[in-house]
Amino acid sequence: MLLDSLLVTTENADTLKVKYTLTGDDGYFDGEVREIPVNPFGIEEAKGVFMVLAKDTTFTLPGASETGELHISATADLLDVVKGDLRNLRYYPYLCNEQLASKLKGLLLEKQICVYLEEDFKGDREIRKIISKLEKNQNDESGWGWWEKSRTSPWISQHVIESLLKARSAGYAVSLNERNMIDNLTLGMSVASNDDLIRKLYTLKMIDANILFEQFISQLEQSPDITAFQQLQITELKQLCELPYSLAELMGKHSKTLFGNYFWGNETNDRMVYDNPITSSLCAYRILERDSAGKQYLPHIVGYLLEARTNTGWRNTYETSKILETLLPSWAGIPAERRKPLLQLSGPLNATVKEFPYTATTSDTSLLRVKNQGSMPVYFTAYTRYFESHPKAVDSVFEVSTSLWQDGKNVNILKAGEATVLKITVKVDQPAEYVMIEVPVPAGCSYDDKAGWYPGEEYREQFRDHTSIFCNRLSTGSYTFEIRLLPRYTGSYSLLPAKAELMYFPTFFGRNEARRVWIK
Numbered sequence: 243m244l245l246d247s248l249l250v251t252t253e254n255a256d257t258l259k260v261k262y263t264l265t266g267d268d269g270y271f272d273g274e275v276r277e278i279p280v281n282p283f284g285i286e287e288a289k290g291v292f293m294v295l296a297k298d299t300t301f302t303l304p305g306a307s308e309t310g311e312l313h314i315s316a317t318a319d320l321l322d323v324v325k326g327d328l329r330n331l332r333y334y335p336y337l338c339n340e341q342l343a344s345k346l347k348g349l350l351l352e353k354q355i356c357v358y359l360e361e362d363f364k365g366d367r368e369i370r371k372i373i374s375k376l377e378k379n380q381n382d383e384s385g386w387g388w389w390e391k392s393r394t395s396p397w398i399s400q401h402v403i404e405s406l407l408k409a410r411s412a413g414y415a416v417s418l419n420e421r422n423m424i425d426n427l428t429l430g431m432s433v434a435s436n437d438d439l440i441r442k443l444y445t446l447k448m449i450d451a452n453i454l455f456e457q458f459i460s461q462l463e464q465s466p467d468i469t470a471f472q473q474l475q476i477t478e479l480k481q482l483c484e485l486p487y488s489l490a491e492l493m494g495k496h497s498k499t500l501f502g503n504y505f506w507g508n509e510t511n512d513r514m515v516y517d518n519p520i521t522s523s524l525c526a527y528r529i530l531e532r533d534s535a536g537k538q539y540l541p542h543i544v545g546y547l548l549e550a551r552t553n554t555g556w557r558n559t560y561e562t563s564k565i566l567e568t569l570l571p572s573w574a575g576i577p578a579e580r581r582k583p584l585l586q587l588s589g590p591l592n593a594t595v596k597e598f599p600y601t602a603t604t605s606d607t608s609l610l611r612v613k614n615q616g617s618m619p620v621y622f623t624a625y626t627r628y629f630e631s632h633p634k635a636v637d638s639v640f641e642v643s644t645s646l647w648q649d650g651k652n653v654n655i656l657k658a659g660e661a662t663v664l665k666i667t668v669k670v671d672q673p674a675e676y677v678m679i680e681v682p683v684p685a686g687c688s689y690d691d692k693a694g695w696y697p698g699e700e701y702r703e704q705f706r707d708h709t710s711i712f713c714n715r716l717s718t719g720s721y722t723f724e725i726r727l728l729p730r731y732t733g734s735y736s737l738l739p740a741k742a743e744l745m746y747f748p749t750f751f752g753r754n755e756a757r758r759v760w761i762k
Contacts, residue, residue: 290553290625310628343405344563389701396441503545558746583616640752641669
């Protein structure tokens with residue numbers, strides 16, 4: 243065996259192509275071309291805004307950052323905004339059961355839009371694939387957890403069942419054993435917690451179970467510790483079961499934003515996945531939409547939900563799918579000819595925009611003046627994206643550190659061919675749910691052993707350039723995770739920052755700093 247090495251360098255290419263050939267004296271010829279991706283040292287970051295520009299709105303926007311460009315887009319048709327959010331759902335890289343269900347709901351909504359716009363839909367195969375995956379991931383309790391066949395999570399199970407029932411209603415073959423589901427759901431209902439009992443009742447109602455809903459709703463109402471969100475859910479359950487409820491009581495509990503839009507829920511719960519102002523307001527929207535006396539309030543809730551949207555969309559896949567499935571039917575029914583806005587741009591961009599959607603980019607750092615002169619709202623996005631070549635540590639939510647170990651010693655110079663452990667330590671100041679830890683792998687290393695499970699860990703996925711570790715809940719304290727690597731290629735490499743974030747609220751995160759690693 244003959245081993246040889248060749249130094250290949252580049253200044254700014256994003257891909258290297260290496261070609262090698264073999265020619266024999268007898269005329270034999272063989273060869274191969276390999277593409278090697280080249281990622282720069284650092285991380286890409288973005289910041290921006292999403293705004294609903296009402297009639298006669300004027301404002302001034304900061305120009306491009308010194309390290310990037312200003313990207314703007316404007317649309318007069320909310321369906322264009324929605325289509326972008328549906329694409330984000332469709333191509334989200336992780337596939338836990340919640341995200342599979344969200345993708346499925348998104349694809350079904352995308353199909354509805356295509357029918358409305360008389361366009362071809364090309365996602366049938368993907369829908370069937372997701373249905374099959376969710377059916378396979380159902381656990382022995384006839385429910386679904388966060389990952390594959392993990393222990394049942396009531397809110398995730400409800401979300402999955404909703405998506406599968408929607409797929410069945412749309413004409414897709416779905417295998418659901420409702421009898422087994424009813425048997426498992428009705429166990430322990432009389433002693434279930436308020437949250438669990440509410441989820442069970444929602445799910446049982448979805449699958450048309452024949453149980454005494456009024457009895458269990460009465461049980462909930464007699465509970466001394468009902469929360470505001472649970473009270474909203476009880477009102478919706480009453481409505482679904484055709485029991486008396488009070489619309490006046492519901493409307494008496496809403497709050498107003500600075501712009502006069504309506505929302506329900508406690509803002510201090512903003513980091514709870516299924517109990518926060520978004521989910522509470524969606525629950526109120528559904529109740530009001532079903533009641534002819536409540537439809538007048540719906541535009542104010544839509545306004546709040548749009549206020550909550552950022553330039554990259556809503557906060558997570560669950561929230562996005564719930565918002566879109568609730569609001570899309572009313573959006574799709576607005577005729578396109580009613581949308582006649584006029585957008586005036588001045589400064590680094592000078593344009594009178596009459597045709598939408600509109601996109602533009604400028605590297606000018608001066609202020610941009612934006613004015614909506616039309617009679618209809620414009621949905622406006624502006625953001626700068628830039629590459630941070632020296633990312634600093636962030637420890638406001640999580641404190642993250644990494645270290646490399648060979649032969650039981652903490653090292654920064656690795657020996658090629660010797661088993662290595664990449665340790666990640668995450669310090670948690672306050673209890674956190676649904677945490678994702680992304681750990682880059684140095685380019686000169688491959689995986690030595692992909693097995694691994696550590697306290698707090700629910701699931702992990704290994705990619706060529708990084709490992710993602712998922713934790714259902716991390717209590718206050720310090721947690722260490724390990725990734726087993728094998729250094730293979732000598733040289734100097736980047737170890738980019740490891741990051742721990744709340745998966746459903748990614749603006750809450752912590753990371754360490756980037757550094758260099760040597761392999762000899």
